[in-house]
Amino acid sequence: GAVVSQHPSRVICKSGTSVKIECRSLDFQATTMFWYRQFPKQSLMLMATSNEGSKATYEQGVEKDKFLINHASLTLSTLTVTSAHPEDSSFYICSARQRGTPNNEQFFGPGTRLTVL
Amino acid sequence: ELKVEQNPLFLSMQEGKNYTIYCNYSTTSDRLYWYRQDPGKSLESLFVLLSNGAVKQEGRLMASLDTKARLSTLHITAAVHDLSATYFCAVPDSGTYKYIFGTGTRLKVLA
Numbered sequence: 001g002a003v004v005s006q007h008p009s010r011v012i013c014k015s016g017t018s019v020k021i022e023c024r025s026l027d028f029q030a031t032t033m034f035w036y037r038q039f040p041k042q043s044l045m046l047m048a049t050s051n052e053g054s055k056a057t058y059e060q061g062v063e064k065d066k067f068l069i070n071h072a073s074l075t076l077s078t079l080t081v082t083s084a085h086p087e088d089s090s091f092y093i094c095s096a097r098q099r100g101t102p103n104n105e106q107f108f109g110p111g112t113r114l115t116v117l
Numbered sequence: 118e119l120k121v122e123q124n125p126l127f128l129s130m131q132e133g134k135n136y137t138i139y140c141n142y143s144t145t146s147d148r149l150y151w152y153r154q155d156p157g158k159s160l161e162s163l164f165v166l167l168s169n170g171a172v173k174q175e176g177r178l179m180a181s182l183d184t185k186a187r188l189s190t191l192h193i194t195a196a197v198h199d200l201s202a203t204y205f206c207a208v209p210d211s212g213t214y215k216y217i218f219g220t221g222t223r224l225k226v227l228a
Binding site for chain 1: 148150152157158159160162165167205209213214215216217218219220221223
């Protein structure tokens with residue numbers, strides 16, 4: 001149980017284009033989903049928290065107009081990187097918190113590697 | 118602001134040796150999570166520590182939590198090459214469901 005998927009697993013795009021990454025909770029309802037970014041040899045940095053049906057909460061320094069997050073249902077959140085540039089190349093990982101989880105545990109997706117040329 | 122630090126950042130050890138990774142955090146939390154990350158992969162959950170004094174063991178890894186000292190340890194016993202990976206601790210931010218991750222410890226076990 002508690003499986004989170006991401007799609008695509010890997011994407012290469014040209015500078016200036018937009019890329020959408022999907023995060024799905026496959027066997028549970030996720031009231032809250034989180035988006036992290038990880039640069040090579042660094043830790044995970046939280047970008048934003050999204051709750052189903054409401055606007056995402058972005059961490060300080062994360063441009064909300066550049067990283068659009070939509071949490072349209074209890075099983076799906078999307079991250080759109082708009083007008084991507086090479087510095088946006090990174091490993092993007094989502095996680096989901098299961099409704100009613102007593103210990104607030106997050107379940108992590110397999111990640112999406114974005115390369116912007 | 119919650120800060121989570123790990124040490125060491127890098128650890129190179131011989132097979133068969135023991136070592137401990139430390140995770141310190143700056144504000145009160147009664148739970149802590151440990152993860153393993155292999156190169157190019159996402160996180161694999163290792164331990165969920167939910168209270169002061171919690172101790173959990175899985176194979177050659179044992180994790181403990183001291184909430185009063187704001188310290189968790191991940192102890193490696195008789196290391197084997199397969200344990201080579203990066204290990205992260207994560208602490209939930211008080212009042213939210215956000216995790217703050219430690220800096221990570223890159224472990225290399227030499228044959």
